[in-house]
Amino acid sequence: MTQPVTPRARVAAAMRHQQPDRQPVDFLATPEIWARLAQTLGFEKPQLTEDDYFDPSWEAVMRHFEVDCRVISYDQFVKPPDSALLPGAQIDWWNALSRSTPNRMWRQVLPDGSSRDVWGHVIRPVENPTGAYEEFAVWPLSHATRVEDLHDYPWPDPDWWDFSPLPTVIQQFDAHEQYNLRFRIGSVFEIAWQIRGMQEFLMDLVTNPAICTYIMDRLTDVYVENTKRVLDLAGDRLDMVYFYDDVATQASLMVSERMWEKYIRPRHERIIAVAKSYGKPVMYHCDGALYPLIAKFIDMGVDVLNPIQVDAKGMDPHRLKEQFGGKLTFHGGIDIIKTLPRGTVDDVNNEVKERFQVLGKDGGYIMASSHHIQSDTPLANVYAMYDLSHRYTPATSN
Numbered sequence: 001m002t003q004p005v006t007p008r009a010r011v012a013a014a015m016r017h018q019q020p021d022r023q024p025v026d027f028l029a030t031p032e033i034w035a036r037l038a039q040t041l042g043f044e045k046p047q048l049t050e051d052d053y054f055d056p057s058w059e060a061v062m063r064h065f066e067v068d069c070r071v072i073s074y075d076q077f078v079k080p081p082d083s084a085l086l087p088g089a090q091i092d093w094w095n096a097l098s099r100s101t102p103n104r105m106w107r108q109v110l111p112d113g114s115s116r117d118v119w120g121h122v123i124r125p126v127e128n129p130t131g132a133y134e135e136f137a138v139w140p141l142s143h144a145t146r147v148e149d150l151h152d153y154p155w156p157d158p159d160w161w162d163f164s165p166l167p168t169v170i171q172q173f174d175a176h177e178q179y180n181l182r183f184r185i186g187s188v189f190e191i192a193w194q195i196r197g198m199q200e201f202l203m204d205l206v207t208n209p210a211i212c213t214y215i216m217d218r219l220t221d222v223y224v225e226n227t228k229r230v231l232d233l234a235g236d237r238l239d240m241v242y243f244y245d246d247v248a249t250q251a252s253l254m255v256s257e258r259m260w261e262k263y264i265r266p267r268h269e270r271i272i273a274v275a276k277s278y279g280k281p282v283m284y285h286c287d288g289a290l291y292p293l294i295a296k297f298i299d300m301g302v303d304v305l306n307p308i309q310v311d312a313k314g315m316d317p318h319r320l321k322e323q324f325g326g327k328l329t330f331h332g333g334i335d336i337i338k339t340l341p342r343g344t345v346d347d348v349n350n351e352v353k354e355r356f357q358v359l360g361k362d363g364g365y366i367m368a369s370s371h372h373i374q375s376d377t378p379l380a381n382v383y384a385m386y387d388l389s390h391r392y393t394p395a396t397s398n
Contacts (some may be wrong), residue, residue, distance in 0.1 A: 006177060007069070007179045008239065011024045014363040015364070017325075019362060019363050020363060022032055023366065025366065026368040030097070031099055032131040032183045033373050033377060034055075035381065041062075042181050043056075054169070055103075055104070059102045067386075069179060069181075070173055070180070070181050072230075073103050073183075074184060074185055075104075078160060084160070086108060086116065088110060088111045089109065090108070091107070091108055092107045092108070093105065093107075095109075097132055119195055120154065122137045136194055140195055146210075146211070158229065159179045159223040160339070170234060182241065183231075183238050185243050186222075186244065187245040188243075189216065190335065199286075205255065205259055205263060205341070209263065241274070241275035241282050243285070244284070244286070247264065248286055252313065253293070268300060284304070287312075291320075294320070294323075294324055294328070298324065303329060304331050309370045309371075317333060317348060319375050320359070321364075323362050329364045334348075334385060336374055340369065340381050340382075344385045352384075352390045357366060369385075
């Protein structure tokens with residue numbers, strides 16, 4: 001009797017650029033979508049505690065849709081010293097609006113309703129007609145005029161993390177099925193400007209780059225050490241290392257290629273080098289029109305590219321598959337701006353089938369949304385996107 005293919009093996013086959021038994025998928029959404037799906041599917045939300053590392057009701061949604069991938073994230077394991085907590089702060093693991101997976105996410109919440117993540121972002125919720133987002137309200141390093149002004153900032157240290165529960169979390173996943181597991185480690189450019197201020201940081205790159213490099217190096221040092229500790233603990237059971245850094249808009253790069261090469265690439269290469277030293281593939285997230293950098297990503301050692309926003313300049317899926325499909329696995333591709341929130345069920349069905357036919361030809365594709373499925377998306381379109389029959393769509397020639 002033929003043994004069923006595990007999700008882990010399915011993703012591995014696609015990443016080897018082989019045609020798997022069916023197309024693999026991933027799932028990322030805003031908390032509003034998770035809550036509506038769990039309620040509609042009858043998965044009751046449990047009372048969650050500090051001993052839980054993911055929400056079982058959200059995980060049940062993943063199993064319902066037969067999702068092949070799971071994320072283990074750095075912010076599930078944050079354990080800073082008491083000295084890092086502000087007066088009156090309460091630790092909150094479960095209410096971060098930027099949660100996109102069943103994982104918990106560390107925040108300290110202050111009496112005024114604002115919160116801080118481990119890097120010190122000051123975050124406040126802002127409501128919209130269908131939900132809410134977290135917006136950055138204060139940039140704690142915006143005052144700096146020289147590198148010395150940065151020295152006294154409460155920079156996180158690798159010892160602010162306790163990854164010892166990681167093997168147990170992996171066992172909880174494996175008790176159901178072997179999924180593709182990736183470790184999410186954070187970002188360099190993105191978090192740097194989020195604590196400095198975007199305007200200040202972009203100006204620094206031109207007039208005072210030492211400030212930028214100091215901040216990015218402090219972040220990268222933590223990522224490198226955290227990744228080593230996680231890979232030592234997880235061993236062969238962790239399948240991929242994942243980091244993110246948005247360096248593009250819908251129409252162009254946010255910085256010049258020269259600046260990217262000089263200031264951002266070396267920090268990314270340090271992270272990638274750690275993963276490769278353990279024999280792990282690397283997944284990288286960057287929104288927008290990043291076509292000019294894709295060949296350089298491959299040269300750096302990126303194996304999986306997310307999220308493939310096909311409406312951004314230069315990101316036509318036929319072109320991407322033709323030029324890079326032999327060396328790169330694509331992750332994402334289903335439009336969250338028009339198709340999912342505004343399209344019909346037929347529109348969603350057609351787009352999913354097209355992505356599988358084009359990006360999934362000869363493997364090399366993991367279907368997911370082009371960012372978190374947004375709160376204004378009809379659930380009927382989510383169900384259509386994850387219709388199991390689509391995953392057997394035959395690939396066609398480009």
